Amino acid sequence: MFSKTCEYGIRAAIIIASESYQDNRIGLKEIAKKIDSPEAFTAKILQILSKNNIINSIKGVGGGFEIPKETMNQIKLIQIVSAIDGDRVFTGCGLGLSHCSEIHPCPVHDKFKEIRNELADMLENTNLEELAMGIKSGDTFLRY
Numbered sequence: 608m609f610s611k612t613c614e615y616g617i618r619a620a621i622i623i624a625s626e627s628y629q630d631n632r633i634g635l636k637e638i639a640k641k642i643d644s645p646e647a648f649t650a651k652i653l654q655i656l657s658k659n660n661i662i663n664s665i666k667g668v669g670g671g672f673e674i675p676k677e678t679m680n681q682i683k684l685i686q687i688v689s690a691i692d693g694d695r696v697f698t699g700c701g702l703g704l705s706h707c708s709e710i711h712p713c714p715v716h717d718k719f720k721e722i723r724n725e726l727a728d729m730l731e732n733t734n735l736e737e738l739a740m741g742i743k744s745g746d747t748f749l750r751y
Contacts, residue, residue: 624739632671659690679736
């Protein structure tokens with residue numbers, strides 16, 4: 608459903624949030640390693656997240672990426688998805704057709720619309736703090 612870029616962006620934001628929760632900043636190399644992504648690609652993703660005020664980029668000695676603890680519960684997954692993938696996951700055709708609508712639906716239109724609405728609800732109601740807490744507690748994982 609999400610682009611690879613978006614998947615990596617969500618992973619990176621969760622890693623940054625979990626480190627920030629412990630008052631740590633994390634660097635590009637470590638993020639790339641933890642999300643199993645090339646550094647240059649990760650840098651572009653982090654730039655998008657930073658420009659969209661999802662993460663903070665601190666330059667210089669002791670710098671890195673962080674998310675203030677007080678804003679983690681306000682950052683919803685939908686913000687990350689919208690910043691990276693736009694609204695295509697909410698408006699696009701389930702089969703990838705260029706012309707699909709209520710008037711001229713594709714074969715999976717109605718079923719996909721239900722899934723898309725549930726996805727939107729989940730993304731709007733899931734924040735980075737709860738995802739970071741799952742990583743921190745060991746209840747959830749980003750790597751096997």
